Each structure stands twice: as C-alpha cells, then as structure tokens.
Amino acid sequence: MKHAVIMAGGKGTRLASITRGEVPKPMVPVLGKPLLWYQTQQLKRYGFTRITMVVGYLREKIREYFGDGSRFGLTIDYIEEKEPLGTAGAFSLLREKVPEPCFLLVFGDLVFDFDMNRMEKVFLDRDADVLLIAHPNAHPFDSDLLKTAPDGRVTAFDSKHNVRNYWYDNCVNAGIYFLKREMLSLVPAPVKTDFEKDLLAPMVERGGRIYAYCSPEYVKDVGTVERIRAAEQDLLRGLPGRKNLEKKQRAVFLDRDGVINRLNGFVKRPEEFELLPGVSRALGLLNSSEYLSIVATNQPVVARGEADFSDLDEIFRKMKTLLGREGVYVDDVFFCPHHPDRGFPGERPELKIDCDCRKPKTGMLLRAAEKYNIDLAASWVIGDATTDIECGRRGGCHTCLVRTGLAGTDGKYDAAPEIIAEDLPDAVRKILGRP
Ligand SMILES: [Zn+2]
Known part of the structure; x- marks a missing residue:
C-alpha cells in the first residue's frame, strides 16, 4: 500500500x-x-x-x-x-x-x-x-x-x-x-x-x-x-x-552561443558570457507558454582543453543567474563536451570521440525527449547555425534560424529552416503565433 x-x-x-x-x-x-x-x-x-x-x-x-x-x-x-x-x-x-x-x-x-x-x-x-x-x-x-x-x-x-x-x-x-x-x-x-x-x-x-x-x-x-x-x-x-509528464510535452530547444548570448569566439570563462538583448523577454514568453525551454549546445571547449567541466558549469550558472534576475528561466541544459578532431594542444583525448550528441547529431534531443516525454515532432529547434537546423531536421522537429550570431553563415549543411527570425524574441513570437 x-x-x-x-x-x-x-x-x-x-x-x-x-x-x-x-x-x-x-x-x-x-x-x-x-x-x-x-x-x-x-x-x-x-x-x-x-x-x-x-x-x-x-x-x-x-x-x-x-x-x-x-x-x-x-x-x-x-x-x-x-x-x-x-x-x-x-x-x-x-x-x-x-x-x-x-x-x-x-x-x-x-x-x-x-x-x-x-x-x-x-x-x-x-x-x-x-x-x-x-x-x-x-x-x-x-x-x-x-x-x-x-x-x-x-x-x-x-x-x-x-x-x-x-x-x-x-x-x-x-x-x-x-x-x-x-x-x-x-x-x-x-x-x-x-x-x-x-x-x-x-x-x-x-x-x-x-x-x-x-x-x-x-x-x-x-x-x-x-x-x-x-x-x-x-x-x-x-x-x-497538461504539464504532467504522463502527457507528451512540447519543447523549444535553444542553441546557446549566438542565440542566448553574444557570440564571442568560444566562451571559456563566465566573464565572456553576455546575454543578447531581448533574450529574457523571449524566455518570459516561453515560460508562460506550454513549451519547455531547453538549451542544447555543443561545447567543444572542454575536449579542446580550453575550459574544464567546472568552467562550463560556472558559465551556465551565470546564464541562469542573469535570467533569474529578469524573472525567467530555462527548464534544462544539455551540452555536448566532445569534439571529433584531434590536434589541439592540451586537448582531452577521452572527449575526442565521435559521440552521438554533437549537433547535428540528435543525442541531446533524444535524451531530453526521454527525460521529459517530449514529442519531437511538435517541438522546435532554434539556432544560428546550419548545424542546428540540420540537427532539428534529423530529430523531426520544426526549425528556426536566427540572424544573430553566425546567422547561418557557417554553411556546413544545406538545410532549409522553416522560419527565419531576426533574433530570439522574434523567433519566439513567430513560433507562439502559429496556429
Ligand atoms: Zn557529444
């Protein structure tokens, strides 16, 4: 009993x-x-x-x-x-x-x-x-x-x-x-x-x-x-x-660098992390919607030996503190610390692997889907790189490219986003405005 x-x-x-x-x-x-x-x-x-x-x-x-x-x-x-x-x-x-x-x-x-x-x-x-x-x-x-x-x-x-x-x-x-x-x-x-x-x-x-x-x-x-x-x-x-995890959930997967924070090379220290304008407003809209907001980001800085896991945690804590001051939050953070190419001084060989989570691979989406019972087909990936759009496409999600950060200029994949938005607030407005 x-x-x-x-x-x-x-x-x-x-x-x-x-x-x-x-x-x-x-x-x-x-x-x-x-x-x-x-x-x-x-x-x-x-x-x-x-x-x-x-x-x-x-x-x-x-x-x-x-x-x-x-x-x-x-x-x-x-x-x-x-x-x-x-x-x-x-x-x-x-x-x-x-x-x-x-x-x-x-x-x-x-x-x-x-x-x-x-x-x-x-x-x-x-x-x-x-x-x-x-x-x-x-x-x-x-x-x-x-x-x-x-x-x-x-x-x-x-x-x-x-x-x-x-x-x-x-x-x-x-x-x-x-x-x-x-x-x-x-x-x-x-x-x-x-x-x-x-x-x-x-x-x-x-x-x-x-x-x-x-x-x-x-x-x-x-x-x-x-x-x-x-x-x-x-x-x-x-x-x-509807929020009960017995029910299928919808999520917006957010890339981090160039979407949430200013693209500043690779962010290796908290001092280098700076929120983009309007991001808290966008997250506020997501928080009051029925979408989960989940960060999914490639962070090869760890594998390359340029930062360690504690630096990365500290950068995410800065992100959460800054968002919290504005009364908003993300529901979870997933990151891939791996990188497939060797040859960086100070690199960590154990992370130099061909993993299943580095975008455009879908490991992070699948892990989040399992953890929160997410319907990927009813979810969105927002990113500033074609890698993000390709990841969303492979995961069966809707996709949105923002014109901040790389603004799609990485040109690695020939994946067409469903929506192109000026920045994160514009992206969220467009997504929430759809029938
Ligand atoms: Zn990985």
Whole structure:
C-alpha cells in the first residue's frame, strides 16, 4: 500500500480575506473545493490511498470534511498538533502511523499534478534517503536555493539570507518529498523542528543521500490570494494536467552561443558570457507558454582543453543567474563536451570521440525527449547555425534560424529552416503565433 503524509497544520495568515478565520489554510476554497481535496484526488490517482494528515489550526474543519476518508475511497487518519511543531516536529508521532519503508510527504499549501510513478522510480533507482521535487522559479534572487551535483545529489542548501556574490542555479525546493521511513527516527520526540533547516541541511553535511528531482510539472504554492487566483485560472484551462509528464510535452530547444548570448569566439570563462538583448523577454514568453525551454549546445571547449567541466558549469550558472534576475528561466541544459578532431594542444583525448550528441547529431534531443516525454515532432529547434537546423531536421522537429550570431553563415549543411527570425524574441513570437 502506498502511504502519503500531508502537513496540513497551516493557518494561512496571508489568506485571511478568503478564509475569514473560519477555515485553515489547507481548506481554502479553490474553484469551490478545498485545496486539500485536490491533493487527495491526485494522491488517490497514483494509488496513495492511505493518507495521514498532520493537522493543527482549526483541525476540526479538516476532520469534519474528510472523516476517515471512506467517502473519498481513501483511508485517512490524523495526528493532532496541540501547538505548531514546524514542518517535521510530528515525525516521532508518524512512526506509529507509517509502517511502509518509504512514503510521500506533501506540504498542505500546494496545488500539484505530477507523475508520481515516474518520481518514485527515480527515488528507488537512486536508492535515495530523500528525493525532493525541485524547479526553477521567477524570483531565485530572494528564494532559498539548492546546490546540486550533476547527478542531482544535493550538496548544499543556499539560504535566501546569504549574500550571493556568486553565480547560482535557479533550483528551488518545491515542498514534495519521497523519503525513507528511517528519516522519522531523526526526530525522537515531538519538538518544534524544521524539516529543511534542522534535518536535511545537517544530513547533507554528513553526506546523506538527498537528491533533487528536477521537474517542469505543475507544483505551486498558493499561500497568497493572488496565487490562489492564478492557480484557479490554470486549473480552468487544464494547465496542471497538461504539464504532467504522463502527457507528451512540447519543447523549444535553444542553441546557446549566438542565440542566448553574444557570440564571442568560444566562451571559456563566465566573464565572456553576455546575454543578447531581448533574450529574457523571449524566455518570459516561453515560460508562460506550454513549451519547455531547453538549451542544447555543443561545447567543444572542454575536449579542446580550453575550459574544464567546472568552467562550463560556472558559465551556465551565470546564464541562469542573469535570467533569474529578469524573472525567467530555462527548464534544462544539455551540452555536448566532445569534439571529433584531434590536434589541439592540451586537448582531452577521452572527449575526442565521435559521440552521438554533437549537433547535428540528435543525442541531446533524444535524451531530453526521454527525460521529459517530449514529442519531437511538435517541438522546435532554434539556432544560428546550419548545424542546428540540420540537427532539428534529423530529430523531426520544426526549425528556426536566427540572424544573430553566425546567422547561418557557417554553411556546413544545406538545410532549409522553416522560419527565419531576426533574433530570439522574434523567433519566439513567430513560433507562439502559429496556429
Ligand atoms: Zn557529444
């Protein structure tokens, strides 16, 4: 049996104009139904029919509505907090309620629709102690962020109170976790405990197996009236369901150099990376569309020995920081570090291979398609080189050449783009404007 725990003790101070002190935050009406109702429906859909709710403020309102869950085809029980214990203070009490070796933990102020089977598989494959959903947001500069290794392992929690005089990833904890039952033993008695600060952060420092599951699916905190109204609009147009990775997704694959940033020879250091004008506006349009925005770029500088992987990571972090300052993001980054021709001083022979990912080969498109269930035939490749257009053609995507960067003058392939645009904003406008 699958077991979920919902932290439903919130008061919802910022929702007072809707709740009027009569219902707790998790019962706030969303299109006429309590927020918790949406959560339980999603959980049930994926077989999480045993649910424990940790309740506090106005808990009788929650118990009155859900009872033992039988009315909804669920088995629901409760832990009552007489005083608020923070996000993990009830862990010791949960030990008696959760017999299963692992469970799903959800915060009660979220609207979500994500493929729980897909996430559970990653949790099991990684043999993680904790797997948490992470995603970019529109204000990373004042958010708590996660630092992760390339395999997704969380290496640090970066508090929003830190002075960030460095480039950072736009990677935010969304408030949904798979975790092993053993985690509950970390809180021996009911005392006020913060899950992230008091449990996860020290675990990361001890080398615990905490992983981020980066997902573009719909997981939104609706702790303010404005966010509730936005979520209602999204639900009315069916957006959360369409973003679920069970459904085929559409993507715009973006080349980097000459499309996102000024072509400056090869970019080998963060100082050489400079956004082109209008790029954040273009990404803003993509972020509010239903296309994923995915960078797919050849970076032979690594194979040629001109930069190493950490330089490359730092350049991408600069890109994400600059975009984040403008309130926009890319959903993922794929790069090919290989190069087939030998003969550069300082080159790295192990990367001097004829790989399957260097554009115009389609390895990066195929990996992204697998990871996010993307329909390549409904997706676009935008680039400044004929190599990009040829890659898109081979991948079965729509193609768009921009007149920035190389503007197609590389002349390596005789591939005709479907659209020619002045720059990235023009390209995005044209793509989104198509029927
Ligand atoms: Zn490659």
